Amino acid sequence: MNFKEKIGTKEEPLVLKTPPLSSEYTMHVGEKDGKEILVCTVKKTVLHYDIRCIDDLYKMLKERGDWMELASKDEKIPTKPDTVEHWARSEDNPIGGWYGLKKGFKGRFGMYIPPLMEALGLAEVTHEKRGNKMRAK
Template sequence: MPDFQGSGTAEDPWVLNTPPGGSQYQVHRDETAEPPALVCQVGTTKLSYQLRCIDDLHAMLKAYGDWMPLGNADEQKPAAPGTVEAWARADDNPVGGWYGLRKGYRGRFANYVPPVLEALGLVELEHNARNNRMRAL
């Protein structure tokens, strides 16, 4: 399990690192949002994803049964097929499209959500300089 701080609330957010370890960011659950959100604060930028992404991503990885590349990409760039990022945008995922809630900032799912699952003990996540992968535990 990685070293991280916080309890995941707005008052005490998780303090996590991106998979390559180059950037630190804060994350908390906002269950009062509509829909409930996972809010990521990256410097002055706020990104948010549907909170259900934690359970949905874990279930998908368990069903997949192997390592899956992250494939991190901005919203304006296509996600490589067969990656976590592509799944988070796919029409056939459990929400029928983007998990990202803020237009223009819906990408980078594979950069900010996997460390949350790792902190929760749900996945194993690689921490290489590039081309990281994850798998369900």
């Protein structure tokens, strides 16, 4: 999928809202160690995610064919099985572990990647105060 132009650059990032629509953050394609990554900026906090997560999450959701709970958690907090956050750090995903790349900030995948997928037209995301879910389009 050719989605990189839609995500934006450091100078012109994509502006998104968290699933509950309570906070704004930005996402852009950056580079780290010679590889393209997703750079998520939440106020002054910067998170990095492996850019392969977009295709991998889409394929997993497409195969699943149903809604999946997001269940966003910080890196050190255990995840609930059968959730997007759990999948994003599971040894069973296509990269065999964490899509989050920045030590101490590897979590919160379920908070920041689903709205990006929705903006790219790849997924539907619910927008409740809590317990949000997503599914592939």
